[in-house]
Amino acid sequence: MPYNLQEYRIGESDAFYIPDFISEAEETYLIRKILESPRQKWRQLANRRLQLLGGELTKKNVLLSQEMPTWMNSYPDLISRLRATEAFISSPHEEPNHVILNEYLPGHGIMPHEDGPSYHPVVATISLGSHTVFNYYEYMNDEEAQSVPQGKTINHTPVLTLLLEPRSVVITRSQLYTTHLHGINDLDIDEIRPKGDLSPPTVSPFHSPIANWTRLTNPEIKRAVELGGSLKRRTRYSLTCRDVERVVAASSLISKR
Numbered sequence: 001m002p003y004n005l006q007e008y009r010i011g012e013s014d015a016f017y018i019p020d021f022i023s024e025a026e027e028t029y030l031i032r033k034i035l036e037s038p039r040q041k042w043r044q045l046a047n048r049r050l051q052l053l054g055g056e057l058t059k060k061n062v063l064l065s066q067e068m069p070t071w072m073n074s075y076p077d078l079i080s081r082l083r084a085t086e087a088f089i090s091s092p093h094e095e096p097n098h099v100i101l102n103e104y105l106p107g108h109g110i111m112p113h114e115d116g117p118s119y120h121p122v123v124a125t126i127s128l129g130s131h132t133v134f135n136y137y138e139y140m141n142d143e144e145a146q147s148v149p150q151g152k153t154i155n156h157t158p159v160l161t162l163l164l165e166p167r168s169v170v171i172t173r174s175q176l177y178t179t180h181l182h183g184i185n186d187l188d189i190d191e192i193r194p195k196g197d198l199s200p201p202t203v204s205p206f207h208s209p210i211a212n213w214t215r216l217t218n219p220e221i222k223r224a225v226e227l228g229g230s231l232k233r234r235t236r237y238s239l240t241c242r243d244v245e246r247v248v249a250a251s252s253l254i255s256k257r
Protein backbone atom coordinates (compact mmCIF):
# COMPACT_ATOMS: atom_id res chain seq x y z
CA MET A 1 0.00 0.00 0.00
CA PRO A 2 1.52 3.34 -0.95
CA TYR A 3 1.62 6.07 1.63
CA ASN A 4 0.67 9.64 0.89
CA LEU A 5 3.81 11.16 2.35
CA GLN A 6 2.40 14.70 2.43
CA GLU A 7 -0.17 13.58 5.00
CA TYR A 8 2.65 12.88 7.42
CA ARG A 9 4.52 16.14 6.99
CA ILE A 10 5.20 18.05 10.19
CA GLY A 11 4.06 21.60 9.50
CA GLU A 12 6.10 23.21 6.75
CA SER A 13 9.24 21.27 7.69
CA ASP A 14 11.20 18.64 5.77
CA ALA A 15 10.30 16.06 8.44
CA PHE A 16 7.59 13.43 8.04
CA TYR A 17 6.37 11.33 10.95
CA ILE A 18 4.52 8.03 10.45
CA PRO A 19 3.34 6.35 13.68
CA ASP A 20 2.64 2.59 13.83
CA PHE A 21 4.85 1.90 10.82
CA ILE A 22 5.79 -1.43 12.42
CA SER A 23 3.24 -3.68 14.15
CA GLU A 24 3.74 -4.83 17.73
CA ALA A 25 4.34 -8.42 16.59
CA GLU A 26 6.95 -7.24 14.08
CA GLU A 27 8.64 -5.12 16.72
CA THR A 28 8.96 -8.11 19.06
CA TYR A 29 10.33 -10.22 16.21
CA LEU A 30 12.80 -7.55 15.06
CA ILE A 31 14.18 -6.96 18.56
CA ARG A 32 14.59 -10.71 19.01
CA LYS A 33 16.48 -10.95 15.71
CA ILE A 34 18.68 -7.99 16.64
CA LEU A 35 19.53 -9.54 20.01
CA GLU A 36 20.26 -12.90 18.39
CA SER A 37 22.80 -11.41 15.96
CA PRO A 38 26.41 -12.46 16.58
CA ARG A 39 28.25 -10.36 19.13
CA GLN A 40 31.04 -9.52 16.68
CA LYS A 41 28.62 -7.63 14.44
CA TRP A 42 28.35 -4.90 17.06
CA ARG A 43 30.73 -1.95 17.25
CA GLN A 44 30.98 -0.48 20.69
CA LEU A 45 31.14 3.32 20.87
CA ALA A 46 31.48 5.42 24.04
CA ASN A 47 27.78 5.49 24.79
CA ARG A 48 26.05 3.21 22.33
CA ARG A 49 26.69 0.23 20.12
CA LEU A 50 25.86 -0.07 16.45
CA GLN A 51 25.82 -2.39 13.47
CA LEU A 52 26.20 -1.55 9.80
CA LEU A 53 23.68 -3.41 7.66
CA GLY A 54 24.08 -3.62 3.89
CA GLY A 55 27.85 -3.13 3.96
CA GLU A 56 30.66 -0.75 4.86
CA LEU A 57 31.29 2.75 3.52
CA THR A 58 34.77 3.55 2.24
CA LYS A 59 36.47 6.88 2.92
CA LYS A 60 35.52 7.83 -0.64
CA ASN A 61 31.84 7.23 0.10
CA VAL A 62 31.52 4.00 -1.84
CA LEU A 63 29.34 1.31 -0.34
CA LEU A 64 31.03 -2.10 -0.26
CA SER A 65 27.70 -3.82 -0.32
CA GLN A 66 26.84 -6.97 1.59
CA GLU A 67 23.59 -8.87 2.01
CA MET A 68 21.01 -7.22 4.25
CA PRO A 69 19.70 -9.46 7.04
CA THR A 70 16.48 -11.20 5.93
CA TRP A 71 14.51 -9.24 8.53
CA MET A 72 15.27 -6.09 6.54
CA ASN A 73 14.24 -7.30 3.09
CA SER A 74 12.18 -10.45 3.47
CA TYR A 75 10.15 -10.63 6.68
CA PRO A 76 9.12 -8.06 7.69
CA ASP A 77 10.10 -6.48 4.41
CA LEU A 78 11.11 -3.09 5.74
CA ILE A 79 12.86 -2.08 2.53
CA SER A 80 9.65 -2.50 0.47
CA ARG A 81 7.67 -0.73 3.12
CA LEU A 82 10.09 2.18 3.06
CA ARG A 83 9.83 2.21 -0.73
CA ALA A 84 6.07 2.54 -0.35
CA THR A 85 6.52 5.78 1.61
CA GLU A 86 7.98 7.28 -1.58
CA ALA A 87 10.55 9.06 0.57
CA PHE A 88 13.27 7.57 -1.65
CA ILE A 89 11.54 8.27 -4.94
CA SER A 90 14.24 10.66 -6.15
CA SER A 91 17.19 8.85 -4.59
CA PRO A 92 19.57 6.85 -6.84
CA HIS A 93 18.21 3.37 -6.05
CA GLU A 94 14.73 4.51 -5.04
CA GLU A 95 15.20 2.61 -1.79
CA PRO A 96 17.69 2.47 1.08
CA ASN A 97 20.76 0.27 0.61
CA HIS A 98 22.53 1.06 3.88
CA VAL A 99 21.24 0.93 7.44
CA ILE A 100 22.87 1.84 10.73
CA LEU A 101 21.33 -0.04 13.62
CA ASN A 102 21.92 1.83 16.88
CA GLU A 103 21.25 0.59 20.40
CA TYR A 104 20.72 3.20 23.14
CA LEU A 105 20.34 2.34 26.79
CA PRO A 106 18.22 4.76 28.87
CA GLY A 107 20.27 7.88 29.59
CA HIS A 108 22.17 7.72 26.33
CA GLY A 109 21.66 9.78 23.19
CA ILE A 110 23.66 11.09 20.29
CA MET A 111 25.38 14.48 20.01
CA PRO A 112 24.09 16.92 17.41
CA HIS A 113 25.65 15.99 14.05
CA GLU A 114 25.05 15.93 10.32
CA ASP A 115 24.86 12.65 8.41
CA GLY A 116 26.98 14.14 5.67
CA PRO A 117 27.40 13.88 1.93
CA SER A 118 27.92 10.11 1.53
CA TYR A 119 24.21 9.68 1.23
CA HIS A 120 21.43 11.04 -0.89
CA PRO A 121 19.84 13.66 1.41
CA VAL A 122 17.05 11.57 2.86
CA VAL A 123 17.08 9.34 5.92
CA ALA A 124 14.30 7.19 7.35
CA THR A 125 14.67 6.36 11.04
CA ILE A 126 12.63 3.53 12.53
CA SER A 127 12.37 3.39 16.34
CA LEU A 128 11.93 0.09 18.20
CA GLY A 129 11.58 -0.69 21.90
CA SER A 130 11.31 2.83 23.31
CA HIS A 131 10.26 6.36 22.55
CA THR A 132 12.86 9.09 22.35
CA VAL A 133 12.99 12.82 21.82
CA PHE A 134 14.65 13.87 18.59
CA ASN A 135 15.90 17.43 18.10
CA TYR A 136 16.95 19.28 14.98
CA TYR A 137 19.38 22.19 15.31
CA GLU A 138 20.84 24.86 13.09
CA TYR A 139 24.17 26.61 13.12
CA MET A 140 24.45 30.09 14.57
CA ASN A 141 24.38 32.76 11.92
CA ASP A 142 27.67 34.48 11.16
CA GLU A 143 27.15 37.50 13.41
CA GLU A 144 26.19 35.49 16.47
CA ALA A 145 29.05 33.09 15.84
CA GLN A 146 31.71 35.78 15.49
CA SER A 147 32.88 35.31 19.05
CA VAL A 148 33.99 31.80 18.13
CA PRO A 149 37.01 32.00 15.85
CA GLN A 150 37.13 28.51 14.38
CA GLY A 151 34.40 26.15 13.35
CA LYS A 152 30.68 26.64 13.19
CA THR A 153 28.77 26.87 16.45
CA ILE A 154 25.48 25.16 17.01
CA ASN A 155 22.47 27.00 18.30
CA HIS A 156 21.45 24.71 21.14
CA THR A 157 17.81 25.73 21.07
CA PRO A 158 16.27 23.14 18.75
CA VAL A 159 14.49 24.40 15.63
CA LEU A 160 12.23 21.35 15.67
CA THR A 161 11.54 18.70 18.32
CA LEU A 162 9.76 15.42 17.63
CA LEU A 163 8.66 12.77 20.08
CA LEU A 164 9.43 9.50 18.33
CA GLU A 165 7.18 6.67 19.46
CA PRO A 166 8.32 3.07 19.34
CA ARG A 167 7.34 1.49 15.98
CA SER A 168 7.31 4.86 14.21
CA VAL A 169 9.39 6.08 11.33
CA VAL A 170 10.60 9.63 10.84
CA ILE A 171 11.82 10.79 7.46
CA THR A 172 14.21 13.73 7.26
CA ARG A 173 15.12 15.22 3.92
CA SER A 174 16.20 18.25 1.88
CA GLN A 175 17.33 21.29 3.89
CA LEU A 176 16.66 19.62 7.22
CA TYR A 177 19.16 16.98 6.10
CA THR A 178 21.71 19.16 4.30
CA THR A 179 21.97 22.28 6.49
CA HIS A 180 20.74 21.17 9.91
CA LEU A 181 22.01 18.88 12.63
CA HIS A 182 20.11 16.33 14.66
CA GLY A 183 20.62 14.74 18.04
CA ILE A 184 19.14 13.07 21.11
CA ASN A 185 19.80 14.32 24.65
CA ASP A 186 21.40 11.96 27.17
CA LEU A 187 18.32 11.62 29.38
CA ASP A 188 16.62 8.63 30.90
CA ILE A 189 13.35 10.40 31.61
CA ASP A 190 11.59 12.92 29.41
CA GLU A 191 9.43 15.39 31.34
CA ILE A 192 6.37 16.52 29.46
CA ARG A 193 4.43 19.70 30.24
CA PRO A 194 0.88 19.37 29.01
CA LYS A 195 -0.69 21.27 26.18
CA GLY A 196 -2.68 24.37 27.02
CA ASP A 197 -5.74 25.73 25.27
CA LEU A 198 -3.60 27.39 22.66
CA SER A 199 -0.12 26.04 23.34
CA PRO A 200 1.43 22.73 22.38
CA PRO A 201 2.88 20.32 24.95
CA THR A 202 6.60 20.75 25.60
CA VAL A 203 9.45 18.45 26.58
CA SER A 204 12.54 18.78 28.76
CA PRO A 205 15.31 19.91 28.95
CA PHE A 206 14.47 23.13 27.06
CA HIS A 207 10.72 22.64 27.07
CA SER A 208 10.58 22.90 23.35
CA PRO A 209 7.19 22.36 21.71
CA ILE A 210 6.53 18.80 20.52
CA ALA A 211 5.88 19.47 16.84
CA ASN A 212 4.25 16.10 16.11
CA TRP A 213 2.03 15.96 19.22
CA THR A 214 -1.25 15.72 17.27
CA ARG A 215 0.07 12.62 15.46
CA LEU A 216 0.93 10.55 18.53
CA THR A 217 -0.91 7.25 19.01
CA ASN A 218 0.65 5.52 22.04
CA PRO A 219 -1.82 5.71 24.99
CA GLU A 220 0.83 6.36 27.67
CA ILE A 221 2.48 9.06 25.56
CA LYS A 222 -0.85 10.67 24.65
CA ARG A 223 -1.77 10.80 28.33
CA ALA A 224 1.51 12.57 29.14
CA VAL A 225 0.87 15.10 26.40
CA GLU A 226 -2.69 15.77 27.63
CA LEU A 227 -1.99 15.85 31.36
CA GLY A 228 1.78 16.23 31.70
CA GLY A 229 4.03 13.49 33.03
CA SER A 230 7.37 11.73 32.87
CA LEU A 231 8.21 9.20 30.22
CA LYS A 232 10.90 6.74 31.19
CA ARG A 233 13.11 5.68 28.30
CA ARG A 234 13.76 1.99 27.73
CA THR A 235 16.38 0.41 25.50
CA ARG A 236 15.83 1.82 22.04
CA TYR A 237 16.91 0.41 18.71
CA SER A 238 16.96 2.73 15.72
CA LEU A 239 17.30 1.68 12.11
CA THR A 240 18.60 4.66 10.15
CA CYS A 241 18.06 3.84 6.50
CA ARG A 242 19.78 5.67 3.66
CA ASP A 243 20.71 5.38 0.01
CA VAL A 244 24.39 5.44 -0.99
CA GLU A 245 24.87 6.38 -4.62
CA ARG A 246 28.07 4.52 -5.44
CA VAL A 247 28.04 0.80 -4.74
CA VAL A 248 30.41 -2.10 -5.37
CA ALA A 249 29.68 -5.63 -4.22
CA ALA A 250 32.09 -6.54 -1.41
CA SER A 251 32.25 -10.10 -2.82
CA SER A 252 33.59 -8.77 -6.16
CA LEU A 253 36.66 -7.43 -4.37
CA ILE A 254 37.85 -10.86 -3.29
CA SER A 255 40.47 -11.73 -5.89
CA LYS A 256 39.57 -14.82 -7.86
CA ARG A 257 42.48 -17.00 -8.85
Ligand SMILES: O=C(O)CCC(=O)C(=O)O
Nearest residue numbers: 100102110115125238240
Ligand atom coordinates in the same frame (compact mmCIF):
# COMPACT_ATOMS: atom_id res chain seq x y z
O1 LIG B 1 19.06 6.88 16.62
C1 LIG B 1 18.62 7.82 16.01
O2 LIG B 1 17.42 8.07 15.96
C2 LIG B 1 19.54 8.74 15.28
C3 LIG B 1 20.78 8.08 14.85
C4 LIG B 1 21.58 8.93 13.94
O3 LIG B 1 21.42 10.12 13.87
C5 LIG B 1 22.59 8.32 13.07
O4 LIG B 1 22.79 7.09 13.14
O5 LIG B 1 23.19 9.05 12.28
Ligand SMILES: [Fe+2]
Nearest residue numbers: 113114115182
Ligand atom coordinates in the same frame (compact mmCIF):
# COMPACT_ATOMS: atom_id res chain seq x y z
FE1 LIG C 1 22.45 10.99 12.23
